[in-house]
Amino acid sequence: MSDRRARLPAWVPAVWLAVLVAALLVPAGPAAASHPNPSSQRHLHNMHFATAGSAAGTYDEQFCVESRDTSKVSHAAARSFVNQTLTQMGSGRVWDGLGEWRIDLWPTDSHCSSYPAATRNTIEIEVHYAWDWSGRCGGPANYYNCVVHDNPVWNATHGHYDSRWAYVYLVFSSGGRLDNTGRAFINHEFGHVFGLTDDNGVCNPPSLMHSTIVGYGCGNWTNWYPSPSDFQSVRNLMG
Amino acid sequence: MDRRFPPTRLLTVLTGAVVAALIAGGIAVAATGRDSGHDHADHAHLDTASGLLVTTRSDLRMCVEAGPRSDAPDSVRTVLLTALDRARQAPGWSGAYGRFGYDPATAVHLGCPAPALPERYDRTVLAGPGLTDDPSAYRVWVYVLDDPTADRVLGPDRPAGAGTAELMREAGNLFPVSTALLVRQSRFADPTALAQDLREALGLEPRAPDQIG
Numbered sequence: 001m002s003d004r005r006a007r008l009p010a011w012v013p014a015v016w017l018a019v020l021v022a023a024l025l026v027p028a029g030p031a032a033a034s035h036p037n038p039s040s041q042r043h044l045h046n047m048h049f050a051t052a053g054s055a056a057g058t059y060d061e062q063f064c065v066e067s068r069d070t071s072k073v074s075h076a077a078a079r080s081f082v083n084q085t086l087t088q089m090g091s092g093r094v095w096d097g098l099g100e101w102r103i104d105l106w107p108t109d110s111h112c113s114s115y116p117a118a119t120r121n122t123i124e125i126e127v128h129y130a131w132d133w134s135g136r137c138g139g140p141a142n143y144y145n146c147v148v149h150d151n152p153v154w155n156a157t158h159g160h161y162d163s164r165w166a167y168v169y170l171v172f173s174s175g176g177r178l179d180n181t182g183r184a185f186i187n188h189e190f191g192h193v194f195g196l197t198d199d200n201g202v203c204n205p206p207s208l209m210h211s212t213i214v215g216y217g218c219g220n221w222t223n224w225y226p227s228p229s230d231f232q233s234v235r236n237l238m239g
Numbered sequence: 240m241d242r243r244f245p246p247t248r249l250l251t252v253l254t255g256a257v258v259a260a261l262i263a264g265g266i267a268v269a270a271t272g273r274d275s276g277h278d279h280a281d282h283a284h285l286d287t288a289s290g291l292l293v294t295t296r297s298d299l300r301m302c303v304e305a306g307p308r309s310d311a312p313d314s315v316r317t318v319l320l321t322a323l324d325r326a327r328q329a330p331g332w333s334g335a336y337g338r339f340g341y342d343p344a345t346a347v348h349l350g351c352p353a354p355a356l357p358e359r360y361d362r363t364v365l366a367g368p369g370l371t372d373d374p375s376a377y378r379v380w381v382y383v384l385d386d387p388t389a390d391r392v393l394g395p396d397r398p399a400g401a402g403t404a405e406l407m408r409e410a411g412n413l414f415p416v417s418t419a420l421l422v423r424q425s426r427f428a429d430p431t432a433l434a435q436d437l438r439e440a441l442g443l444e445p446r447a448p449d450q451i452g
Contacts, residue, residue, distance in 0.1 A: 008247050012254045042287060042412040113361075117397075121362060121446065138370050138408065148413040150362065150403060153442045154290065154331040161287040161335070163414070164445050167363055197410030209411075 042149060043195030045162040046124055047103055048238055056106035061124045063105060064112035068130035072172055075111035078129050083107040085183045086190065093225035095190050099238045103194065125193060126167045127186075129176045133169040145175035145185050147192035158239055166193045174215070184213045184224035191230060195237045205229035283374050285409050285416065290335030290441060292416040293374050293407070299323075299341040299441075302351035303381040306388070307424050316347045318427060319381065323347075325434035329443040336441070351380045351404075356421075360393050360400045362446075366419030367404030379440045380404040380419045389423040398426040399436045401446050418442070 044061065051057025063086075065079035086105050087096040096105045105125075108115070112126045137146035149163035168189045170176040175185030188208050196209050198216060206221035207230050208214065213222050221227045283295040291299065301323075305315045320343055327336070352375050357364040367380050384392060393400050405417035418440040426432055438444045 009251055012251055015254050015258055042285065042409070042414045117361065126363070136370075137413075146408075146411070146413055148363075148403075148406065150415060151401075151442075151446045152287070152292065152415055152418075153445045154335040156331050156334055159288065159334060161290070161292065161442055165362065192412050195412075197412060199410065 042192075042197075043162055043237055044124060044149075044166050044193050045153060045155060045164050047099070047194055047234070048155070048158060048162075050100065050102045050104065052101075057104075059102075060104040060106055062108060062122070063125035063127060064108040064110070064115070064120075064123050065127045066111040066113060066129065068128065069172070072131075073129050073176065073178065077178065078127070078176075079107055079111070081178050081182065082127050082186060085186045089183075089225065092228075092231075095187065095194065095226065095234075098231055099235050102238050103234070124165055126165070127170065128167065129170050129172065131172050133171055136167075136169050142171055142173055145170050145189055147189050149193075168193065180224040181213065184208065184211070187224065187226050188214045191226060191234075194234045196230060196233055207233075283372065283407065283416075285407055285414055287414070289339070290443075291339060291378055292414075295374070296339075296376060296378065298339050298345070299336055299378055300346055300348060300376050301379040301381055302348045302375070302377040304351050304354045304383065305349060306383045307385040308383050308427065312349050315349065315383070318430065318433065319347045319437075321430050322433040322437050325430065326437040326441060326443065329438050329441075331443045335443065348377065351375075351377065354380070354382065356382060356384075356388075356392060357402070358392070360397070360402065360421060362402070364400075364402040364419075365404070365406075366402045366421060367417060369403070369406065370408060370413065371405050372407060374405045374407060374416045377404075378417055379437070380417055382419065382421045383427050384421060384423055386424065389421075393421060393423065398423045398432070401436070401440050 046059045046061055049059035051059040056062045063082070065075065065082050067073045067075050067078045087094055095103050097103065108123060112120060112123070132142045133144060133146065134141045136148060137144040146169050148167045148169070150167065151164035152161045153164055155162050170185060170189070175182060175189065191209050199207065199210050201217065203210065203218035203220055206227045208221060208226045209230065210216040210218045211221045212219045213224060283293045286292060286294050301319060303315055303319060305312065308315045323341070323346065351367070353368045355367055357366055366382060399420065399422045402419045402421070403415040404419040406413050406415045420436055420440040422433065422436060439446045
């Protein structure tokens with residue numbers, strides 16, 4: 001007759017005890033603590049600094065706007081729309097003025113290629129409209145908008161390289177639209193100019209950088225303007 | 240006949256299954272971990288805390304498309320090393336490159352891996368492969384241009400110009416990791432001017448004045 005009340009082997013409770021201890025000691029993953037791009041140094045140099053005054057100064061951010069198809073969108077219309085989006089839509093909705101005016105955006109009077117090289121080299125940001133930027137941004141034709149940083153220079157004050165120039169490439173099918181979708185993409189791409197990353201898949205805190213309005217997966221921020229945490233993340237990067 | 244599985248035996252079998260799963264998982268993680276570790280060690284990432292700009296570079300190297308100077312490789316190497324020696328007098332050198340330095344024997348490589356000269360120069364030009372996830376060992380790509388080519392690409396009055404040779408994308412940002420330096424042949428013969436060009440190409444000085452016009 002077999003013993004149906006056999007004693008439990010000693011290793012069995014030991015295993016479960018080890019599992020319990022491991023569960024208590026292994027730290028949680030970093031997702032819960034995620035914040036849009038808290039450590040990126042891929043940003044425009046001048047956002048660390050400010051120049052006081054009523055005109056574009058040494059450490060302000062001047063931008064020019066250019067259209068590759070002026071029958072679709074003229075240089076002037078594109079410039080007006082970008083300027084409106086970045087500087088005129090009201091407090092809490094624009095990048096302009098952030099961080100005690102360390103971000104201080106100024107449009108140029110004309111389109112980028114109208115300036116001689118020496119003058120153009122003094123403009124920190126170029127915004128380009130076209131049907132297709134796959135040669136710059138990668139991916140399929142007519143699809144991606146992107147930001148390309150340029151002229152990386154050692155920032156001795158903060159101990160990193162950052163960029164003196166940035167180019168924003170917008171496609172007419174999304175970022176180049178002159179509506180709230182276009183505004184969302186402009187603000188998203190300028191988030192990249194100021195160091196934010198996409199962080200797709202991490203939805204908290206709410207951010208325009210991973211919003212459904214710009215084609216990402218998070219529906220908890222569907223406005224065309226940056227979220228409060230986006231503004232705070234850029235402030236954090238300013239140092 | 241009692242077909243019930245004794246609870247003690249059931250618990251023992253279940254625990255045995257858990258142990259087996261943990262062992263299998265451990266083996267899998269260990270195997271994957273080696274893979275990841277290998278990948279992380281070899282796969283380039285942006286590193287803006289260093290002048291080399293990517294994690295796969297361990298010392299400063301340049302490649303050069305010598306063009307009209309191709310028949311004098313030793314001279315090309317000497318000129319560039321002299322200019323580099325002057326360029327490192329820049330104040331930012333120690334912070335950006337000091338912990339890496341360079342080996343004169345390997346700092347200048349004749350020939351770049353995928354040279355690509357633009358039709359016309361402006362500040363947005365790409366002079367190299369452009370977007371890549373496997374950047375070269377070369378932080379600076381030097382193109383020496385004969386006068387007709389320099390006149391066509393740079394324009395008749397410009398002695399040199401810098402652009403991007405390679406850039407990487409991370410999380411929606413594209414950032415340069417190699418600088419292209421397009422130099423007119425006559426400029427290449429002037430070590431002081433070339434050192435200034437190199438300082439700008441290495442990101443030790445901005446390529447343009449800070450002051451807005």
